[in-house]
Amino acid sequence: MSLRLGGAVALAAAYLAFTAVPAFAGPTLDAVKSKGQLTCGVNTGLPGFSSPDSQGKWTGLDVDICKAVAAVILNDTNKIRYTPLSAQQRLTALQSGEIDLLVRNTTWSLTRDAQGLDYAPVVYYDGQGLMVPKSLGVTSAKQLDGATICVQPGTTTELNLADWFRAHNLSFKPVVIEALDELNAAFFAGRCDVLTTDISGLAGVRASVATKPDDFIILPEVMSKEPLAPVVRHGDNQWRDIVSWTIYALIEAEEKGITQANVDAKLKDVDPSVQRLLGVQGDLGTGLGVDKAWAYRAIKAVGNYGEIFERNIGKKTPLKLDRGLNALWTNGGLMYAPPVR
Amino acid sequence: MSDSNVTVTKAAAPPGQAAFHLSINNPVVRAILAQLGVALAVALVAWYLVGNTMDNLARLSIASGFGFLDREAGFQIGETLIEFGPQDHYSTAFLVGILNTLKVSGIGILLATLLGVVLGIARLSSNWLVARIAAFYVETVRNVPLLLQLFLWYGLLTEGLPGPRQALSPLPGIFLSNRGLKLPAPADDPIWAWVAALFGLGVILTLVITAWNAKRQAATGKRLSMLPIGLGLILGLPLSVLLASGGGAIDMPVLQGFNFRGGMTLSPEFAALLFGLVIYTAAFIGEIVRSGILAVPKGQTEAATALGLTRGQVLRLVVLPQALRVIIPPTTSQFLNLTKNSSLAVAIGYPDFVSIANTTINQTGQAVEGVLAIMAAYLVISLSLSFLMNWYNSRVALVER
Ligand SMILES: N[C@@H](CCC(=O)N[C@@H](CS)C(=O)NCC(=O)O)C(=O)O
Numbered sequence: 051m052s053l054r055l056g057g058a059v060a061l062a063a064a065y066l067a068f069t070a071v072p073a074f075a076g077p078t079l080d081a082v083k084s085k086g087q088l089t090c091g092v093n094t095g096l097p098g099f100s101s102p103d104s105q106g107k108w109t110g111l112d113v114d115i116c117k118a119v120a121a122v123i124l125n126d127t128n129k130i131r132y133t134p135l136s137a138q139q140r141l142t143a144l145q146s147g148e149i150d151l152l153v154r155n156t157t158w159s160l161t162r163d164a165q166g167l168d169y170a171p172v173v174y175y176d177g178q179g180l181m182v183p184k185s186l187g188v189t190s191a192k193q194l195d196g197a198t199i200c201v202q203p204g205t206t207t208e209l210n211l212a213d214w215f216r217a218h219n220l221s222f223k224p225v226v227i228e229a230l231d232e233l234n235a236a237f238f239a240g241r242c243d244v245l246t247t248d249i250s251g252l253a254g255v256r257a258s259v260a261t262k263p264d265d266f267i268i269l270p271e272v273m274s275k276e277p278l279a280p281v282v283r284h285g286d287n288q289w290r291d292i293v294s295w296t297i298y299a300l301i302e303a304e305e306k307g308i309t310q311a312n313v314d315a316k317l318k319d320v321d322p323s324v325q326r327l328l329g330v331q332g333d334l335g336t337g338l339g340v341d342k343a344w345a346y347r348a349i350k351a352v353g354n355y356g357e358i359f360e361r362n363i364g365k366k367t368p369l370k371l372d373r374g375l376n377a378l379w380t381n382g383g384l385m386y387a388p389p390v391r
Numbered sequence: 392m393s394d395s396n397v398t399v400t401k402a403a404a405p406p407g408q409a410a411f412h413l414s415i416n417n418p419v420v421r422a423i424l425a426q427l428g429v430a431l432a433v434a435l436v437a438w439y440l441v442g443n444t445m446d447n448l449a450r451l452s453i454a455s456g457f458g459f460l461d462r463e464a465g466f467q468i469g470e471t472l473i474e475f476g477p478q479d480h481y482s483t484a485f486l487v488g489i490l491n492t493l494k495v496s497g498i499g500i501l502l503a504t505l506l507g508v509v510l511g512i513a514r515l516s517s518n519w520l521v522a523r524i525a526a527f528y529v530e531t532v533r534n535v536p537l538l539l540q541l542f543l544w545y546g547l548l549t550e551g552l553p554g555p556r557q558a559l560s561p562l563p564g565i566f567l568s569n570r571g572l573k574l575p576a577p578a579d580d581p582i583w584a585w586v587a588a589l590f591g592l593g594v595i596l597t598l599v600i601t602a603w604n605a606k607r608q609a610a611t612g613k614r615l616s617m618l619p620i621g622l623g624l625i626l627g628l629p630l631s632v633l634l635a636s637g638g639g640a641i642d643m644p645v646l647q648g649f650n651f652r653g654g655m656t657l658s659p660e661f662a663a664l665l666f667g668l669v670i671y672t673a674a675f676i677g678e679i680v681r682s683g684i685l686a687v688p689k690g691q692t693e694a695a696t697a698l699g700l701t702r703g704q705v706l707r708l709v710v711l712p713q714a715l716r717v718i719i720p721p722t723t724s725q726f727l728n729l730t731k732n733s734s735l736a737v738a739i740g741y742p743d744f745v746s747i748a749n750t751t752i753n754q755t756g757q758a759v760e761g762v763l764a765i766m767a768a769y770l771v772i773s774l775s776l777s778f779l780m781n782w783y784n785s786r787v788a789l790v791e792r
Pocket of ligand 1: 093094095096135136137155156157158202204205206207229230247248251252276278
């Protein structure tokens, strides 16, 4: 058996050595068009965000963003190749050109932004949380002095954990396990007192892995800011613009009341801003390097941001997440698209 | 390209050697050209790879260099041999990782060797059942991927054992739970320094007496039994001081909050990795030992038996020393395998060097440097181990007259 250098990290280093990273000036759009396929990096399986169902079909909020981009460029949400990536593999997979776009509950941070990457707008405002079994009798993170905590490497989670405990002058013991399945197994077997990751991730794990979800609680403390956003390679401005405005279009659509169901009817709407967004008036797409009906296709394919949210992670799903910070700015949330004009 | 090589080499050849045909038909010239060609190709590929990597890194504006090593690490490590906290530097974190790798490989090599020798001998046993069991062990363990075995051990230790509040306590101060095995540990007390010093003294005295005993046996044929002497010196000496002083202070593990505090811990991660590595590698070492023993001619055993040696003596004094010459070289490579396989640690959460280097790469983004550090560390460990084993091999090798 050969030395296992932490999965893809070594591979990625090899990629950097063997491949030529695509040069600038819109190469990603051209490459996607000529391949006729969008290669989208997603999670290996995080319910609500990106996970394959029993037929191998991918669903989730992150997956819907991939689909929207594919609809804009290729007019076909089936022309996507999903590349499941572990926490450690994801950034190098993008840097090395293995994928065109990374939509994998990835936190936007300065260090990552400066690693040859660029971020599109946030699609889910999250924060790090702590999940414990109810039987532990803990109601606040401040009571966790001396706890053993299960955490996945390659995440911002791993980094925030030590900071938070230092700031609160508490001690803890990390158990760092690479594969999410094994990590969850260790936590549910009682090896750790606490499981920590993004609160949305905890909700997903609780809903899908715990035998009795009600036996576990997520503590009230939010330990960090985790703005989850799609990632592209640094320097390909056109590509970043397309991904960014696709997301803005989905947010704008919610604000204007355009849904997957009524988008065709809305083509006849008298509101000029709706007409511009759907390409009835003007030609906003050309500036991006796509055609007039770009936003129409995205909305037609996956619905507006609110629909995507409710379908995948909202109150009617096992994750039961509130809109919270992810409500439209008009409803007191942070979802805000710049003028589409 | 090969054409231009030919001309260059021809021109560079010293004129004095012209007598020996400087032609492509001369096998010596051809051999030299082939060597040069390979060297050149390797250099070109290396040059291309390094250049390309630098280009790509620059284009992605990824900084390179090892400057990050003396920045604050900011992460916590679950088990360490030296003091470590998030305020320490990445270089200290690396050291912690290397020590953890050395700890599990060192203990693993020792135990795998012991178990391997037992297995090798057992497979050759005249007792049918013992031989069968050993054969079954070897065949099963060798053919199941190590990673699966690690998951199995880790699963057994974490799912099979109760939580800390229901820990099994076979003896006072000893607790077994899914948080690991908690044992009483020597507390901060000067008496333990004396105990350690006397233990060391006992080991040295035993070695000296053993050497003297061997000389005496060579000269007079008389021999003292070493077992009671060794035990008395190595264990008796420190124990008597400990008892005389009324016993040293002991740090007992106690359940506090939801975990144990104090005492020493054998973590489930370490235990699972150690079990996995030892049990897997011992199967291979067992086969090597078996083949080594079979390589010793039967006449040796017969002659030794004819001299009146007991079966144990035949094995210990005649067969094993000769078998060692066959056993050591392939065993060395098993030791190296065990060390390298310990990098599977991150799969079950043991903080070995690879796991810590991965975390560092995640924090700093210095993937190329991190992977280089991993390669360098394993290279140094492997080379030192080979060096040591080669030295030992040359000592036991047959000295021919
Ligand atoms: N948002 C954090 C954490 C993202 C993350 O990787 N979360 C884990 C735990 S929920 C995950 O999705 N793991 C899935 C996997 O590795 O397969 C980050 O960007 O570092």
